[in-house]
Amino acid sequence: MGFASAWLERNALFPRIIQEAPDQNTEIIVIVPAFDEAGITSLLDSFAGCSHPGCRAEVIIVVNAPDNAREESLSNTLKSISAIDSWKKTKRDLFFDVHIIDGLLLKPSGWSVGLARKTGMDEAVRRYELLGKHDGIILNIDADCTVKSNYFEAVFTGMAGRPDRRACSLYFEHPLSGDDFPEAVYRSVTLYELHMRYFVRGLSYAGFPYVHHTVGSAVAIKASAYVKAGGMNRRKAGEDFWFIQKLLPAGGFFNLTSTTVYPSPRISLRVPFGTGPVISRLTESPETGLLSYNPEAFEELRLLFLMIDGLYSELPGETDFRYAELPPGIRLMISSGEWAARINEIRNNTSGKDSFRKRFFGWFNMFRIVKYLNAVHVSFFDKKPVEEGASGLLKKMGIYPDTADPAGLLHCFRLIDQKG
Secondary structure (H helix, E strand, C coil), X not given: CCCCHHHHHHHCCCCCCCCCCCCCCEEEEEEEEECCCCCCHHHHHHHHCCCCCCCEEEEEEEECCCCCCCHHHHHHHHHHHHHHHHHHXXXXXXXXXXXXXXXXXXXXXXXXHHHHHHHHHHHHHHHHHHHCCCCCEEEECCCXXXXXXXHHHHHHHHHXXXXXXXXXXXXECCCCCCXXXXXXXXXXXXXXXHHHHHHHHHHHHHCCCCCCCCCCCCEEEXXXXXXXXXXXXXXXXXXHHHHHHHHHHHCCEEEXXXXXXXXXXXXXXXXXXXXXXXXXHHHHXXXXXXXXXXXXXXXXXXXXXXXHXXXXXXXXXXXXXXXXXXXXXXXXXXXXXXXXXXXHHHHHCCCCHHHHHHHHHHHCCHHHHHHHHHHHHHHCCCCEEHHHHHHHHHHHCCCCCCCCCHHHHHHHHHHHHHCC
């Protein structure tokens, strides 16, 4: 029995799909969901231009289509298969092999981006099982991305032979200018990426311990960690966010900033939320801008998290008294009864401040933070234009930008993220 044979038997949706044996030196497998991706060879060209990582790699493209796919999209999906096959015939002596999983032959209905990722990642685990490599690296990327030329090399160097590193979020940047899209699209993606980075830096400022971007096209995980986390979900959107939240409590998740993924800023309505739909809305109504979180909401979280060590040291009877000192927005979401019950339960089941903090954040996790942010902006704080909120957070961090322009602010946040 290998490291994943029992798990695959219980959880994989399909038996072995790729019959060709993997190369013995394979250490990286990239999973690419592909629906309506007539230009997918641009990604393959980007891969072909990468430096050799010092190992073999595979690219598994999971071609799929949802039940409500338009005829034009289905036609483009079929064309992508032919384009990939033609591309493979013209390329020789690459350090990676390309495999196509035709999802429509495997399963004619019920496809989603989550199901496509799961199918590919499960197959990657199966191939590492054949090789006996429990720490083989599985990369996720989208078909409309390109990558920096050291993509494979940086991932292999950053993860291979490092048992303390189980999974990571890769640094990413949307293109902010060019000739491929209208100017309105570039303006819109600037606002959206600023919102994403503002949110993550807001959590960091607040003192939340798990500060990572959750972009599905920029995630890497070792096969054993994938199995331990229970595998990918089948969601139609947001599958990356939910999957990463399962990984974080186990530890070993880090930010890899030595390479870059370049996601496309294109308009897309293929999923109910995420980059494509947001860019579509912003492009159609540019005068509305993008409203984001009030920086005072992150200030409330910061005040709450500063209380944690003191909560561990308190006597049980002092917990009720401490509730009155919580920021008002926090009290809006948590009743005094729930507060006392949770804090006492956490205290009774921990033996030190470190374990108390870990258990506290197991309760007040990302899901609860998102719930708090949604609730507090309905009845307590007004949302702010993203550039105003981002500028306000920078000032709280002691950074005084010399611009209020979204692109200038985004550049500042990118530099902060690159430094970790």
